[in-house]
Amino acid sequence: MTIQTGDRIPDAVLNTFDDGxxxxxxxxxxxxxxVVLFAVPGAFTPTCSNKHLPGYVNHIEDFRALGVDVLCFSVNDAFVMHAWGESQGVPADLKMLADGNAEFTKALGLELDGSAHGMGIRAKRFALYAEDGVxxxxxxxxxxEFRVSTAKSMLEAIKA
Structure with missing residues (x-):
C-alpha cells in the first residue's frame, strides 16, 4: 500500500557515504x-541530473530559511549517490541517501519496475514533506512527468 498524507514514515535503514x-x-x-525527501529513479540519469537534483541544490537556501532539511534518495548504492552528489556540487546539508535493495522504497509503496529498460526495481519520482516523521x-x-516533485512545487506546498 502506498504511503499517504498523515501516515508516519516507515522505519528503515538507508546508507550514506561519509568516509565510508x-x-x-x-x-x-x-x-x-x-524534512523534504525527494526520490529519483536513478543517479546520473538525464532528468534526475539535469533538472531534479539541480532544482533542490539551487533552492537549498529557501528550504534552510524555512527550517526544512532536504534529503535525496535513489535505489542506488551509497558510492554512486556520493559520486553523483560530488559531480553535481551538492552542499553537505543536502543528504544523498542510498536505498540499495529498495527496502525503504517498497515500504513506502512507491517502487517502479524498470526491468523492461534494464533498471530493475527503482523508486518512482516523488517528493514528500514530513514534520516529525508524519x-x-x-x-x-x-x-x-516532472512537475509536482520539483523544488519549486514543494516550496509552494510547504508555504501554503
Whole structure:
C-alpha cells in the first residue's frame, strides 16, 4: 500500500557515504525535524541530473530559511549517490541517501519496475514533506512527468 498524507514514515535503514558507507535510520532522519525527501529513479540519469537534483541544490537556501532539511534518495548504492552528489556540487546539508535493495522504497509503496529498460526495481519520482516523521505533503509524478516533485512545487506546498 502506498504511503499517504498523515501516515508516519516507515522505519528503515538507508546508507550514506561519509568516509565510508554509513547506515542511517529513518527515525534519525525524520524525528523532530521538518524534512523534504525527494526520490529519483536513478543517479546520473538525464532528468534526475539535469533538472531534479539541480532544482533542490539551487533552492537549498529557501528550504534552510524555512527550517526544512532536504534529503535525496535513489535505489542506488551509497558510492554512486556520493559520486553523483560530488559531480553535481551538492552542499553537505543536502543528504544523498542510498536505498540499495529498495527496502525503504517498497515500504513506502512507491517502487517502479524498470526491468523492461534494464533498471530493475527503482523508486518512482516523488517528493514528500514530513514534520516529525508524519507526511504532510506527498507529490508523486505520473510516469514520464516532472512537475509536482520539483523544488519549486514543494516550496509552494510547504508555504501554503
Amino acid at each position: 558507507v554509513k547506515p542511517v535510520s529513518t527515525k534519525e532522519l525524520f524525528e523532530g525535524r521538518k 507526511v504532510k505533503v506527498l507529490h508523486v509524478e505520473a510516469p514520464g
